[in-house]
Amino acid sequence: MQVYLDNSATTRPCAEVKALVAEMAEDAWFNPSALYKPALEVQKRIDRTREIVLQAAGAAGSRIVFTSGGTESDNLAILGHMRSRRPGSRVLISSVEHPAVSACADELKRTGYPTEEIPAGNDGTVDLTRLAEMITPDTGLITVMQVNNETGAAEPLEEIVQLRNRLCPEAAIHVDGVQGFLRVPMMFNKLGIQSYALSGHKIHALKGTGALIFARNHPVRPIQFGGGQESGIRSGTENTFGILGLGTAVASWHPEDCGRIRELKNRLWSEISRKIPSAQVNGPDPASNSSAPHILNVALEPVRSQTMLFALEGDGIYVSAGSACASRKQKVSPVLKAMGIPTARADCSLRFSLSRETTEEEILYTVERLAARYEMLKRFVRR
């Protein structure tokens, strides 16, 4: 049996997307900027995709630019927006951000925009009290993520927006929605944030596809130059397969998927805690609303994550230790560290991430193998 529980790393492209790619390769591979009719048809389909994605993020009427993925969307949102502000304007970045956001800090500092880290609380969301102290009149941008990629903690976006409105209404808010889009409701217009980044391959579309949604009056300057595609904000021939695939994946998503995924995640946790009483959750209570429906991060001391990961692989179960983006670096997760989790526990943490394809049978098999492996491996650890 093969069980894939690493859907926060990437997801399997859905059947609709695979069919679309085959269809496009036959009939719709034209460059949308060309002047003849088949090209125009592709352009129209791209424009329809804009509407589909905007609608899904509660952002009808806002602007959207298609990109190569979450990293580019975040870079464009942060660097592209700050280029429109005077140097000296401050940027507040939450301490549990994905590197696609946090690594922008160096570039911002280099170009004259001081950045500061917003500390996180024990549940992995930003510390609102500290944030309130940090927002000052010269704050230009606040970036937080909708859902943390390692712990599944959902940020209290409404409270953050209220704080901003009260303390510095001119500051923009960027939300990295790569792990949240579709899985946690997003009402972009109603919420009053300025930009929102998302990625295709986390929702059963193709890799190399993403989008940045931003408010009509929110300036974003290009960070990539060329033929002026995407209203000049993102030059480069449109990734037509990826963009239409993104629209198709979004359209194939059913609101009830989230409820089912959450039920399975709750089942996963209740079974793990029943069979391995010493297991601990990293992040918010899995059943609460501040926990995304699809991510569960569990510490299984004293068994190190890498060991358990390889053991589960032997049973056909694929999970991750922290995030796949960081696992090549093999350092203790900065996210867990920022949450105040001791190194020894962080070192024994596994991330299970579910998708709408996950079944109950897979969950039960996973827990059974996990418990058996745990019993064996806990005897052989560094004394």
Add this chain to the structure above:
Amino acid sequence: MQELLLVRYGEIFLKGLNRPYFIRSLVRKVRYAVRGLNAEVWVHDGRIFVRGFSELDECIDRVTRVFGVHSVSPAVEMPKEDFDAICNQAIEMTKDLKGTFKVNARRSDKRYPMDSPAINEEAGYRILNANPDLKVDVHHPDYMMNIEIRDKAYLYVKSIPAVGGMPVGTNGNATLLLSGGIDSPVAGWMIAKRGVQINAVHFHSYPYTSDRAKEKVLDLARKLSFSCCGIKVHVVPFTEIQMAIHEKCPEEYTTLIMRRYMMRIAERIARQEESEALITGESIGQVASQTMTALGTTDAVVGMPVFRPLIGFDKSEIIAVARKIGTLEISELPYEDCCTVFTPRHPATRPKMEKILEGESRLDTEALIERALAGTEMIRV
């Protein structure tokens, strides 16, 4: 006229009756190195030549990494009868040089109308006239324009140093204990450089180490494989032995006992491979299991020589070699190897043999080794 590569080997190895064997072996290794470059390798007049290659720089890069090659020179081969043409070619080859030079003629064809001093004088005069940026210095020239008159004329300026050593296989076989670390690939490379064909043993502790860790070791072996003309890697399943040691032996002795099991298994594989020695990357005092006493206890289980070419090296010196041979960046990938997973907090630095033997007596050594050997997988890279 034709461009070719002149390959030199160390004269020191050419004494005695083994000379033809040595040259034949080296030619095979050079052929192996330039495969895919359309090149032709042949021996003539006691020298190895490569010609017909498609990429000069790539060809030089590969040939200079063949053990047994001491230097190479990109050269021009041309008819020797027309001396004017030879001088014009020499002028062409020196036209961009600045500084001092001398012509170094050698005439093995004694029927040639000019002798070596006459060639030096005449060719030197013409080069000097053609290039105002050059001066003659016969004692310490910046450049040496070599003109050799043999069956044909051979001209070359540059001499590019190569790795040296002896052709792989001319000095027998040895078995390398290859972990994923920095040291063992360097140790293997150094022994292979002395003409030894190496094969490798790697201990794999699934699930404590991953397929990525194994792939990393194979990548290291692939890196060595070019110079070593192919390497067999034996991957030994080691988890059961490590767990048995961990459960039954005193903590401070687990690493040493583990090392002794590794040596025992490596020796058995070495005998199958007709190796005459084991190679490890140990260096005195680098870690607790590498104190002199500790090395003595691991040697005690082996009935063949154990070569430790890095024994007197500092870590920084080992790293410098690893960087040079291209294994460093692979070794630095962070996947755990079997040595680090079970490391005791306070390993014994002055181990007592009685305690080791007492610990091992709790294990069914022969059965453990048999099972590990039975599960061993051989991979050619």
